[in-house]
Amino acid sequence: MTKFGVVFLVVLLGSAVAAAAVPARGRSLPHLDRGVIANERLTALAGALLFPLLAAVAVTTLSIRGFLPEHYIVGLLLVPPVVLKLAATGYRFARYYTRSVAYRLAGPPPALMRLLVAPVLVASTLAVFATGIELWLFGLRYGSGWMTAHTLSAVVFMLAAGAHVLWHMRRSAQVTAEEIVPVQTRVAAVLTRRSLLVASLVLGAVLAVSSLFYATPFPPAAAGG
Secondary structure (H helix, E strand, C coil), rough: HHHHHHHHHHHHHHHHHHHHHHHCCCCCCCCCCHHHHHHHHHHHHHHHHHHHHHHHHHHHHHHCCCCCHHHHHHHHHHHHHHHHHHHHHHHHHHHCCCCHHHHHEEECCCCHHHHHHHHHHHHHHHHHHHHHHHHHHHHCCCCCCHHHHHHHHHHHHHHHHHHHHHHHHHHHHHHHHHHHHHHHHHHHHHHHHHHHHHHHHHHHHHHHHHHHHCCCCCCCCHHCC
């Protein structure tokens, strides 16, 4: 797992550095519906929040046996922010494919991101968290297949997340900077987005703290080195 942690960190940080070198994509589209813009901003902010948390997960896998409790804590902390990100992107997906005029005007992501990276990222995300929570709750009670599934889905997630970061990191950083000093007329909308982010973190913190009161049956030796 040490090698996986190193590779995961390299992929995340390398994708972020590469994204910073790519010219910013123009998104000055005042004709777009406010709801579309708000959805894009919430999605970008959620992504910006997830990046350091994913980096923290990668750090815990550098020595998974030694950092197994921390791995649980950060993993559970991630759950609500991940749900928020999936909900925001899923909402846009649903509105676009149900022929919403506003979302149709905004246009779809590039075909590669929409047809390949996004489905793989969503599927691997669900698999990583589902198998991880199962292992935390039940250990190897239902066989080592769950551990294998968790490891394999983590590898797929790492690759898909790297591609996602490469494409979206620059925009997420730009939106985050804009949200720090919002235009006065957008204060209410900004506060709503911040409230959702904070709420996801608070819920994540509750889940993370809960891991301290549960003696997981998962044996650290099964996590590898």
